[in-house]
Amino acid sequence: MSAPIGGDEMRAHVEALRNNIHRVDDVADEIMASQLRGHKAIGQWRGRRGRQKFEVTGHRKLSPGAAENPSIRDAIDHARLQKRTVAEPNWMKRRGFDYAHSNLADRRALPYRAEGYDLSGVHALDSQADRARIRASLEAASMGEPGACVVLIDPGVARVIPGYPLRLWEGELEPCAVTFPVPHGYTGLRIAAQVVHRYASRCRWCDTNGATPSEGLVVSAGSTAYVFPTCRSCHDDLESFFDPAASPLDFVSNDGEQHAMGWPADWWF
Numbered sequence: 419m420s421a422p423i424g425g426d427e428m429r430a431h432v433e434a435l436r437n438n439i440h441r442v443d444d445v446a447d448e449i450m451a452s453q454l455r456g457h458k459a460i461g462q463w464r465g466r467r468g469r470q471k472f473e474v475t476g477h478r479k480l481s482p483g484a485a486e487n488p489s490i491r492d493a494i495d496h497a498r499l500q501k502r503t504v505a506e507p508n509w510m511k512r513r514g515f516d517y518a519h520s521n522l523a524d525r526r527a528l529p530y531r532a533e534g535y536d537l538s539g540v541h542a543l544d545s546q547a548d549r550a551r552i553r554a555s556l557e558a559a560s561m562g563e564p565g566a567c568v569v570l571i572d573p574g575v576a577r578v579i580p581g582y583p584l585r586l587w588e589g590e591l592e593p594c595a596v597t598f599p600v601p602h603g604y605t606g607l608r609i610a611a612q613v614v615h616r617y618a619s620r621c622r623w624c625d626t627n628g629a630t631p632s633e634g635l636v637v638s639a640g641s642t643a644y645v646f647p648t649c650r651s652c653h654d655d656l657e658s659f660f661d662p663a664a665s666p667l668d669f670v671s672n673d674g675e676q677h678a679m680g681w682p683a684d685w686w687f
Contacts, residue, residue, distance in 0.1 A: 456480065457566065457606025457636070457643045458668070459521070459684055471524075472685040479638035480607065483666040487659040490646075493622060494637060497571050497644050500595035507556035510598065513616065515556075517541050517549045520603035521683045528680035535680040551602040559599035566600035568609040568636075570645045574619025606643040608684055610636045611670040618647035618672055623655070633669040647672070 456477035463470045485491040517523065518537035522545065528535060541549060559565065575596045598613055600606050614634035621631050623646070631647035635656065648656070648669065657665050676687060 457568075457600070457610075457638050459605050459607075461685070463685075472683070477605070480610075480643055480668040481635065481637040481666055484635075484637045487656060489623065489659075490635070490637065490656065493571075493646055494639060494644060497569065497595060497646075498639075500571065502569060502595040502597045504560060504597045505599070507553065507560050510556060511553075514538075515598070515601070515604075515609070515612065517545055517552055517603065519612065519681045520548075520552065520601075521605065521608060521685075522548045522552075522603035523683065524686075525680055525682045526686045527682040530675075530678050532674070532678055534674075534677040537680065548603060555601040556599055559601070566606055566641050566643075568598045568600060568606050568613060568643045568645060569595055570598065570610075570613045570617060571595050571622060572618055572620060572645075572647050575613070575617040605684060606638070607636065607668070607670065610634060610643060610645045611676055612681075614645060614647060614670050614672045615674065615677055620647060621649040621652055622646040623652035624649060630672065632672055634672060636668050636670055645670075 456479040461474040518540040635646045
């Protein structure tokens with residue numbers, strides 16, 4: 419578990435990633451840039467039909483204006499007060515937060531298989547540098563407050579203890595909160611989709627027990643995105659607060675489709 423550090427200490431930590439002749443450090447730049455950008459990639463397709471490639475031109479925030487809804491605003495305020503653990507790099511890697519599951523693989527949707535695909539060890543021949551940057555960015559985040567990160571609020575998420583993930587289920591628990599850094603090659607939206615698929619166990623908004631949340635509401639708050647598992651009925655209730663033609667809410671699905679299609683890149687799904 420990593421203890422959060424303040425803004426001044428974070429800047430000092432980032433500067434320590436650079437050498438004494440001020441060589442540009444890609445990982446340090448990644449952390450600082452993530453403080454400013456959003457959690458969803460935006461861009462455009464380029465190239466000839468059949469050989470198109472998605473070019474990322476920027477990022478946007480998720481669920482802008484969501485806090486106008488009092489229920490969501492209260493949930494964010496409560497989430498900010500939760501004690502959080504930070505997922506350890508090796509723990510994340512063992513659970514599939516790696517090159518193969520990132521956008522860097524640029525994988526199109528594979529034929530649907532309900533059991534999904536084993537992507538462990540899958541990587542392109544020229545991916546060594548990207549894989550190294552993923553590891554480095556996760557390790558840098560674990561040394562202090564991460565740059566862009568996703569916080570899952572759910573009692574089913576493992577409380578992370580270094581080297582020993584532990585799932586606490588005894589008695590009535592307040593929603594657990596675990597911070598997942600957004601490493602190189604990922605977006606906050608992609609991390610949110612993965613953590614909802616792996617750990618969502620209870621709707622944040624109602625007392626329905628035993629039902630798997632069908633979605634996760636993802637709300638940007640600065641460089642942090644909060645994820646609140648949501649059932650279908652509560653999705654409709656949250657949306658009803660806004661103009662149905664212009665709802666600001668962003669959800670990730672928890673129907674297993676992305677897993678069943680081999681975790682294609684965000685823009686292919």
